[in-house]
Amino acid sequence: MLLEGKVVLVTGASAGIGRAVAIGCAEHGADVALNFSRDQAGADGAVAAIEALGRRAVAIQGDVADPQTARDFIDRAVDALGRIDAFVNNAGICPFHAFLDMPVETFERTMRVNLHGAYFMVQAAANRMVEQGDGGSIIAMSSISALVGGEYQTHYTPTKAGLHSLMQSAAIALGRHNIRCNSLFPGTILTDINKDDLADENKRRSMEGRVPLGRLGQPEDLIGPTVFLASDLARYVTGASLLVDGGLYVNLQ
Numbered sequence: 001m002l003l004e005g006k007v008v009l010v011t012g013a014s015a016g017i018g019r020a021v022a023i024g025c026a027e028h029g030a031d032v033a034l035n036f037s038r039d040q041a042g043a044d045g046a047v048a049a050i051e052a053l054g055r056r057a058v059a060i061q062g063d064v065a066d067p068q069t070a071r072d073f074i075d076r077a078v079d080a081l082g083r084i085d086a087f088v089n090n091a092g093i094c095p096f097h098a099f100l101d102m103p104v105e106t107f108e109r110t111m112r113v114n115l116h117g118a119y120f121m122v123q124a125a126a127n128r129m130v131e132q133g134d135g136g137s138i139i140a141m142s143s144i145s146a147l148v149g150g151e152y153q154t155h156y157t158p159t160k161a162g163l164h165s166l167m168q169s170a171a172i173a174l175g176r177h178n179i180r181c182n183s184l185f186p187g188t189i190l191t192d193i194n195k196d197d198l199a200d201e202n203k204r205r206s207m208e209g210r211v212p213l214g215r216l217g218q219p220e221d222l223i224g225p226t227v228f229l230a231s232d233l234a235r236y237v238t239g240a241s242l243l244v245d246g247g248l249y250v251n252l253q
Ligand SMILES: NC(=O)C1=CN([C@@H]2O[C@H](COP(=O)(O)OP(=O)(O)OC[C@H]3O[C@@H](n4cnc5c(N)ncnc54)[C@H](O)[C@@H]3O)[C@@H](O)[C@H]2O)C=CC1
Pocket: 011, 012, 013, 014, 015, 016, 017, 018, 035, 036, 037, 038, 039, 062, 063, 064, 065, 090, 091, 092, 093, 094, 113, 141, 142, 143, 144, 145, 185, 186, 187, 188, 189, 190, 191, 192, 193, 194
């Protein structure tokens, strides 16, 4: 059990990748606190799945775009589970839209959820880890989009590059506290975030065709990399990033 006795916090954990890694961390021995924004039923389902594994779980509602949510989530998670060992910044949105007529509200909301929200969450988690005094692991669900562009993602890809940059700077700021900060770069993973985009059969086939491992990702593909970075096996890994994309990024031709 790589995460036996550890407490892991995950944002945006009522669905998709966040839900999978929350349950996956519990499968590896962790107690888990889940942030969710609106989907109470999804959050309750994830809590039930974790409790069925014999681990403790708590779901706490909050919009990560609101800076107050960060302190509230960390405080209530620690009240319920006692401490934080690993924090997974996962919550994110990607409302696909063309560049030339990007609505200001869509641009600003994407920035606030994906990047500003991450900043305040990571800061609040780090402050708690510093108070605890025995280190910790912070993991950002960045993206392959930190490295490459997307025609309908001009508001989104900068948030993912920014999130990885935050991990790099935080790794320096927090290294003296033995708090490690790393990014995961998922490729295309089948979740609600791209359900509409990939409903176009041609696009979906073309995306699948570019993946050397021959399939698009599933949320559960992120469990192993998350558990590794949260665990003591990764004790000398900080400021790093790991592509979890089936080889998509390297497939130029
Ligand atoms: N699915 C994919 O292909 C990829 C996803 N990612 C990233 O993975 C993360 C998870 O996305 P998916 O699971 O794919 O999508 P998803 O749409 O299934 O999950 C996103 C989660 O974030 C939550 N969320 C959204 N806005 C929130 C807010 N303001 N406050 C709190 N929670 C909020 C949603 O309720 C949901 O639980 C995102 O940061 C996304 O950018 C990165 C690379 C690829």
